[in-house]
Amino acid sequence: MKEKASSYFLQLREQIISAFSELDQPFTRKPWPYKEIGGGEIGLLRGHHFEKAAVNFSKIGGKSFPMDDGQGAFFATGISLITHMRNPHAPTVHMNLRYLETETVAWFGGGYDLTPMGKYYEEDKIHFHQIAKESLDAIDPSLYPKFSEQAKNYFFIPHREKERGVGGIFFDHFPDFSVVQAVGASFLKAILPIIERRIHTPYTDEDRKEQAKFRAHYVEFNLLYDRGTKFGFQSGGNPEAILCSMPPTASW
């Protein structure tokens, strides 16, 4: 499964990079080696519509799994992406799909979720969830209710007593590759129509200031609570790749 999963993540990543580039400009790429086995590649776009987008791939191995849900030697591969749009009407999207193998257990995890940055459109939330739901219902109608509930719980900012954004889907310790493929295949359908209809909306300096305040909440979630960030630092991952998710601006 190691090779199957990592080739899938790699081709999905290239497909997403192509789609985003078409709306803006090419990504710059920066490979990095992991301290033990393998490494990854940052794909970074600092463009016009995408004020900052990162679509990263990694495939690493090591002697000692650093988290408490596995033990011993491990293998981890995944795609991890984020978009911080310049236009405050366009929400931030985050997506991550990963495969982990340890000596005791192997699993998939990931999902995608949407975060408006000051401007909220009900129709965007509905569309985003609708695509997620359709992609999962095709496999098993019990998945979407579960995964969207898990996103609600996971992407929660306790000290602000609010969800990070408007949710999406999230799963972890899941055995089924076909679900990962369904989620991956649906991602661009979920986000592209939203990006396309928001990036030309006029906005003001005040809107940008408000956006920077919402981005600050995103920073708080990622540094205080996110397991991906924690795994990244605890496994000695590349700090630049881990911090790619940080917004281009934030204000407190």
Added chain:
Amino acid sequence: MKEKASSYFLQLREQIISAFSELDQPFTRKPWPYKEIGGGEIGLLRGHHFEKAAVNFSKIGGKSFPMDDGQGAFFATGISLITHMRNPHAPTVHMNLRYLETETVAWFGGGYDLTPMGKYYEEDKIHFHQIAKESLDAIDPSLYPKFSEQAKNYFFIPHREKERGVGGIFFDHFPDFSVVQAVGASFLKAILPIIERRIHTPYTDEDRKEQAKFRAHYVEFNLLYDRGTKFGFQSGGNPEAILCSMPPTASW
């Protein structure tokens, strides 16, 4: 000691607020209640030279100490301050002094440290450390070497493999109130001359951009590593007061 320490922190706080206000404008004040006993007051200045400064006081009590260096019912009082200067030539300063009492043990902790935000002046670092050293040497010449070493170790950003700034002094689990008073009394002498000689230096948009990048590292330290932030959230402290230390702008 509870009342003695908290009155000292309160008067020191008012003295610092006066000194900063004289260079800029008055602070706004916002009291907050703690969920169990007591509370605190945010003192916030969003001014011309002080783009954002917070000089906070708190005095709280509760049934169950949330950290691992004490047990049972606790009392905590302290002053906590930060300045984020608009001028990138002027460094950020952070100061915290606290008294903690638990059922098993009571102690003082705190210190102050300096963080240039892109522009570095050796003379500022020397002056800052010199004042800290003099204030401690008057009590015991073995303290400064120890406390400055502890600051070096504590204010370190592992994933960036660098110190947060140019150090200062830091101590914890310390029994001696006179040391806290010496540190408190020296604070304005340590920082005011630096602020006064930097806030009129001309700067460019590029300098401001660089400042925002350095401020981002400050955010990373505070949210990923700082024990004060951790204690604040784990004890159910006021999120607004805890996050006062966040810079007005940051960029990644």
